[in-house]
Amino acid sequence: MTSPVLSVRGLKVVTGGRHILHGVDLDVAPAGVTALLGRNGAGKTTTVRGILGLVPRTGSVRYGGDETVTMTTHQIVRRGIGYVPEDRGVFAALTVAENLRLAERDPDPAYGLVHELFPELRQRARQAAGTLSGGQQQMVAIGRVLLNRGNRLIIADEPTKGLAPRVVTEVAVALERAAQAVPVLLVEQNLALVRRLADHCVVLADGRTAHAGPAAELLADAGKSRTLLGVGRRVDAPAPASGGES
Amino acid sequence: MNIPALLRRWWPLPALAVLVLLPYSALPLPGLLDGPIGSPGSLQLLALCLVFGALATGYDLLLGRTGLLSFGHALYFAAGTYATGLLLTRAGLGFWPAAGLGLLAGVALSALLGAVSLRVSGIGFAMVTLAFAQAGSILVQRDPGGVTGGEEGLAATGLPASLVGIAHTADLYWIALAYLVVTLAAVQWAVRSPIGRVWEGIRENERRVEVLGLRPYGFKLVAFVLAGTLAALGGVVYLLLTGGATPQTTTSDFTLSLLVMVVLGGSGTRWGPLVGGVLYTWAQHRLASLAGSGTIAGLPSVLRVPLSQPLFLLGVLFVIIVYALPGGVAGLPARLRARAVSRGAQA
Amino acid sequence: MSTVVLLGITGLGLGALYFLVASGLSLIFGLMDVLNFAHGALLSIGAYATWWAASHSFGFPLALLFGTAVGTLAAVALELGLVRPLYRRPREQVLATVGVGLAVPALLSAIWGADARTFPVPSALAGTFTLLGASVPVDRLVLVGAALVVLLALRLFLGRTRHGLVVRAGVEDRAMVTALGIDVRKAFTLVFAIGGAAAALAGGLAGLYFGSVDPTQGGSLLIFGFVVVVMGGLGSVSGAAVACVVVGLVQQFANYYSTAGLGDLSVVVMLAALLLVRPSGLTGRLA
16 A cells, blocks of 8 residues: 555543553555444444544554644644544534535635535425435535545545435435545445445454454455454345444 | 551541631731631631531532533522511511521422423523522612612521620520531432432433433432522521621522632532632632732722732632633642652652 | 603613614624623723713714724723633633623722713703603614614625624534634634623713713623623524514613613513523523
8 A cells, every 4th residue: 555645553542440442553545445343332433433523532643744633623624634433513503505505625625526416405404404314414514525626535425324215325426426535534334335435444353453454355354354344244235224323 | 546647547537626626716817807706706617607608518519520510509598588578577486496497498499490490401590590680689788678688688686695796606606507407418418418419410420320220310400409408507507697688699699609709619528619719709708808008009000900809809710710710729739749759750 | 651661762772772782792792602701891992982072072973983993992802812812711701701790890990090971961962852742852863873883784794794794604514614624713702892882882972861970880781782682592683683672671661660670670570581481591592
């Protein structure tokens, strides 16, 4: 792998006196999709939140030539990161248009691309985001990221969780489009989607990095993927909505 | 067991013995007290210090032990003072029945208002308790039917002759000391009981207590009523000590001063609120007498004006404590030790 | 009838003062989770600054402007100097504002005395006018007008500007705002400035309404401000607007038609009743 866009070493997170992460190492490839995998509670979401400074953390996170572990969240994000959080993070009382406007960082936001991928967002521009369906809220969350052409990394935390199969496809298309231009770190439980999108993968277990390598290799090895990712999951069908994660 | 270990465990007993014997001491403490320790003026101030130390200890049952930020604690203190005072003065009851009913009034009021206030949590709870206390304060100051004495306060009549006057200051001091011992014992016993462990859980993380299948509401109400009862008892002692009730004890500023005492001493610790209450009360009286003294009057106005207001100094001191000394005075030894250790490690 | 009109307009005037206090409290709490106990101090600073300027022949509008500016500066200084360094420690933030809330009125009474100072009411506002048979003091209208202007300005700010958008989003989910690359701390200073301006304006207008200023005014208005904030829902400006009208009217009518002081009590009873029925207040959320 050529030099990674994001490089995490020994990331530790302690919240409420409990160690959530014991030392995560991961590299995000400079192009394509890097999947972050692991069972529920392995620490995937906490890793993402630690990278972004949304939880107190120690260790090293190098991004774009800078050490970001001492920076605040908005400083890190302004260096060109688009973030789709686990719970979508749309502002329920704000309209769709306001949600998108809040996320604008570029002088020339890419509304054309967003409306091409998600035409519904244009029709529902004046609707309060809290009244949208889960799938439509996810479109807002992804649309916020796609608006900024200046992004040099996209981090998406379970963007297909709890969505209807039709919407899963739409989200996958959008992520595929985005990944053509910008590297993506994707947290995902849906292995069919991982197979379709991911080039590389990193697997966490109990707050540590347990495996890293090409995604296809891991998914081809039934025994290995079963021990690392969970028991008896069918890898071809869209996975059912999974439960919450720490 | 050797002597130092015995002392470490049982030092409160000799300390208590010293406090009991203080009225017999003629030792002067220039700078700290105006007269010798055993003089009525000094004993009166010491008794007030003990009452407020105990009151702060009871208040910390909410703030430090259960994590409830109440801004209405003055109400239950005032309920004890005013109910007892009114029953004595207007209804002509004897002291003991009046004190008993006054205490009961505090219990009933804290149970009733606690039951309502605890329906909301966090800052909402703080605001609602504040609003209730304000209602009590307005009621006292507006003086409905001329019973509370309004802004003049209420001078209690019918107090037992054995507890009135300068000659009996030592008795009043011992009563204040007894109230302190009762409060410390009650708080310590409650905190160590199974209920106390639930309080600790509520303070740490209320959601986790709910997950265990316990309803925090009832436990919080117990803490609220116990703290209210201790405050009402303190109100009765205060009535004896000062011979009356003043509307100042009903105000939100009075509750805020309790908060200052607790934070000053160290919230959630056994001795911190007591230390904070004693220090605050002593400082307030000393600063007030300092403000009236010639030393201050001679200063240039830039210094004289702020120094003439004890509350200004205490407010500033409080902000400094919040910043510089997060654990309060009680956390000081541990901080100093930690600093000494880190300095030793560097050397 | 004329009594009802007079009481109604006086109640609205009082409600206007409550709104000016509560709108800032509500925004600050909604965005930052800080219950600003120094808000009464900001009001008092505004009141004394307005009184000082008005006594030095500034003219009332200019004096009010001066008082509001001083209060705004004090609020910004409070946020930058005391609240911001305690970021991530919300309880200590509240405690620091408690300390300021104790110290400032004490300082004011050290400088200008604990007794009330007569406010020089300009002659244009000292008179009355006749409405439906009632002779209504003119200053009531000034109060209601000022509150309406502030309400309108706040709605425009929150609804039409980018900073307003950041504030509204921050009230919902502060962390997510920072995750969009926005420095939410700038919005903290901004809401403190807005809240301080509104509170200081309330202070100047309270001088007009009560005819005097004293160091304890801020504290007592603050408590009713809290009641309004809880009733209206924390973080909701519109909720505060509705609640302050209700509180002001109930207080005036009850004080007039029963014994004095019962109106203040009935407001608290109303709050208790509301919390029993709807623990989350009239509209928004409750922490």
